Amino acid sequence: xxxxxxxxxxxxxxxxxxxxxxxxxxxxxxxxxxxxxxxxxxxxxxxxxxxxxxxxxxxxxxxxxxxxxxxxxxxxxxxxxxxxxxxxxxxxxxxxxxxxxxxxxxxxxxxxxxxxxxxxxxxxxxxxxxxxxxxxxxxxxxxxxxxxxxxxxxxxxxxxxxxxxxxxxxxxxxxxxxxxxxxxxxxxxxxxxxxxxxxxxxxxxxxxxxxxxxxxxxxxxxxxxxxxxxxxxxxxxxxxxxxxxxxxxxxxxxxxxxxxxxxxxxxxxxxxxxxxxxxxxxxxxxxxxxxxxxxxxxxxxxxxxxxxxxxxxxxxxxxxxxxxxxxxxxxxxxxxxxxxxxxxxxxxxxxxxxxxx
Ligand code: PLP
Numbered sequence: 609x610x611x612x613x614x615x616x617x618x619x620x621x622x623x624x625x626x627x628x629x630x631x632x633x634x635x636x637x638x639x640x641x642x643x644x645x646x647x648x649x650x651x652x653x654x655x656x657x658x659x660x661x662x663x664x665x666x667x668x669x670x671x672x673x674x675x676x677x678x679x680x681x682x683x684x685x686x687x688x689x690x691x692x693x694x695x696x697x698x699x700x701x702x703x704x705x706x707x708x709x710x711x712x713x714x715x716x717x718x719x720x721x722x723x724x725x726x727x728x729x730x731x732x733x734x735x736x737x738x739x740x741x742x743x744x745x746x747x748x749x750x751x752x753x754x755x756x757x758x759x760x761x762x763x764x765x766x767x768x769x770x771x772x773x774x775x776x777x778x779x780x781x782x783x784x785x786x787x788x789x790x791x792x793x794x795x796x797x798x799x800x801x802x803x804x805x806x807x808x809x810x811x812x813x814x815x816x817x818x819x820x821x822x823x824x825x826x827x828x829x830x831x832x833x834x835x836x837x838x839x840x841x842x843x844x845x846x847x848x849x850x851x852x853x854x855x856x857x858x859x860x861x862x863x864x865x866x867x868x869x870x871x872x873x874x875x876x877x878x879x880x881x882x883x884x885x886x887x888x889x890x891x892x893x894x895x896x897x898x899x900x901x902x903x904x905x906x907x908x909x910x911x912x913x914x915x916x917x918x919x920x921x922x923x924x925x926x927x928x929x930x931x932x933x934x935x936x937x938x939x940x941x942x943x944x945x946x947x948x949x950x951x952x953x954x955x956x957x958x959x960x961x962x963x964x965x
Contacts, residue, residue, distance in 0.1 A: 666860070705760070755780075
């Protein structure tokens with residue numbers, strides 16, 4: 609298996625892939641692949657409902673919240689959130705912490721009135737801003753944040769206590785650490801980092817927010833449609849949801865969120881220690897108090913050494929270490945499924961490169 613540090617789609621647990629392989633031709637004695645079953649069949653429904661229940665248990669999501677499976681990626685949620693929740697006379701408030709927050713705001717602007725409560729754009733998104741909740745408009749429909757900034761490698765360490773629904777794009781850190789779901793009105797996440805493959809987006813939303821949803825929307829863009837039909841209004845991405853379920857089985861087998869969180873802290877520390885102990889040879893993009901445990905972003909002293917480092921890394925079997933084209937440098941994405949041993953190998957490689965350089 610490759611030493612896969614891709615940002616998403618990203619590494620999946622080997623156990624998940626092996627299980628999928630094992631039952632690929634004959635799922636649960638049906639003589640068919642899960643992909644060949646009707647989405648109305650009992651066998652598929654058990655997978656669909658099982659994934660919802662397991663996610664509910666793992667993240668301790670109360671019955672006040674609905675768990676939906678929607679297609680269109682996290683990017684479609686950038687539009688669905690304001691279409692459903694940004695009603696007449698209200699303002700959608702956004703915190704800008706990177707390119708994905710900017711994209712979310714851009715879509716909301718097409719739908720209604722918006723405002724920016726805080727932004728760290730001026731400092732190239734090196735940190736998560738301090739939030740003054742008193743600055744939030746009294747007619748704010750919601751406050752939208754991006755919990756982990758995949759491109760810049762920053763992550764919220766705690767969330768502001770606001771009087772309006774807090775909505776978080778958790779695409780790149782959902783299921784990586786424990787969470788107080790009750791702080792949020794809604795959470796959404798494309799699956800392709802910590803939850804499984806691309807193709808399904810998980811939306812966890814408070815039921816009372818959906819009830820206020822607007823009727824004039826196209827059917828598929830209305831949260832009520834997905835909620836009233838248990839995310840089976842039309843054909844769901846059955847294979848992606850099946851892999852999501854296998855990934856949740858894997859998280860349970862690892863010891864649940866607490867064990868996963870501990871491992872993620874350990875992995876991130878290994879790489880940040882190399883950066884911090886390199887006498888400035890490696891320089892982290894994120895400020896210390898905003899560092900992400902999922903995407904470790906760093907630069908080398910100059911362009912030439914960055915290029916050489918990335919070339920050598922590739923030759924040594926490391927995949928996906930190039931920084932996003934908008935920031936440059938390097939990025940190691942260390943989602944749940946990346947084994948500690950792979951992180952240790954990367955740390956050794958970084959130390960060796962520095963000693964030679
Ligand atoms: N939000 C964040 C934080 C992301 O990292 C990404 C993709 O990398 C997206 C949104 C977009 O997700 P999708 O490709 O599922 O639309």
